[in-house]
Amino acid sequence: MTMLRMQPQDGVAWITGASSGIGEAVALELARRGWTVAITARRLDLLEAVALRGAGLPGRIVAHAGDVTDPAAMRAVVEGIESVHGPVALAFLNAGIAQGHRPGGLDAGAFEEIFAVNLLGLVRGLAAVVERMGARGKGQIAVNASLVGYGGLPGAGAYGASKAAAIHLCESLKFDCDRLGIRLQLVNPGFVDTPMTRRNGFPMPFLMTNEAAAVRIVDGLARGGFEIVFPRRLAWAMRLIRLLPYPLYFRAVAKLTGGRGSRR
Known part of the structure; x- marks a missing residue:
């Protein structure tokens, strides 16, 4: 089935996690390009x-x-958007949180909170739109994951695991979405200057502004293709490191993160 790249005349765009950061910037960029954007x-x-x-x-x-x-709330939001503004043609499922945990320990509460938003919240957003788009035989969905999901990094156990799960989920769902005529895309950004990343206490290579990230994402939505990834220099470095045997992988990550990882 042919998967179309959605245009403003096809319906509205819906963005979750849009009150600040990347979600807000993407909403403004889509509106600059003529979209009606429903933000949640x-x-x-x-x-x-x-x-x-x-x-x-x-x-x-x-x-x-x-x-x-709240799964009922997500379905109600989409029903409300479509009843007032028309069909959701493009969904950018962006809601996400990050929270540090104790060095050398696991904070089960942090894992539960982060997975509730970053993974289960994603699933609920998908469930709210996939059925409707599938019935129409067209639609476009982009999921905001992260380059952190490529491999384990020190101090990012909960956040990184949730993003790795989001990547895996999108890879798996692409087959079903293709069959339904839905274009599914995966967004893997590097470090973006958002309220969430400003809490990081370590150097963030290739840090980019929200506005620059939004242009990359919206250009990728218009271009098509499964993965929208940036900055490419950081993405390729992380992909290459991931190919290393574990002893070399841990050593390389420790060096890149200032010695915060394993030395063995």
Whole structure:
């Protein structure tokens, strides 16, 4: 089945985790390109502030509050968007959180919280749109994962594992989405200057602005292809390191992260 790249005339775009960071920037970039963009996060006041920042753009941004950890809420959000604005033609499932855990230990609560948003929240967003797009025989979905999902990094156990799971999920679902006529894409960014990454206490190579990341993502949505990945220099480095035998992998990661990883 032919998988079309969606255009503004095909319907609306829906973005989760859009009250700040990459989600907000992508919403504004899509509105610049003429899309009606429905944005979702838990806090309506923050969403409405984003919508105001989009005033005067060729498209428009509308706020629809919802919690990705609540499956009924996700379905209700999509139903509300489609009843008011038309079919969701493009979905960017972006909601995600990160939380540090104790060095040398595991914080089970942090894992549960992060997986509830980054993985199960993703599944709930997918469930809310795949059935509807499949019934129409067309649609486009992009999932925001991370280059961190390529391999284990020190201090990123919960966040990295959730993003690795998101990558695996998208690779698996692509076969079903192809059959349904849905274009499924995976977004793997490197370090982007967001409120979440500003808490990092380590150097972030090739750090880029939200606005630059949004242009890369939206260009990738228009271009097609399964993976939208940037910056490519960092992505290729991480892919090559992942091919190393484990002793060399751990040594290389320890060196790149300033000695925070294993030395054996």
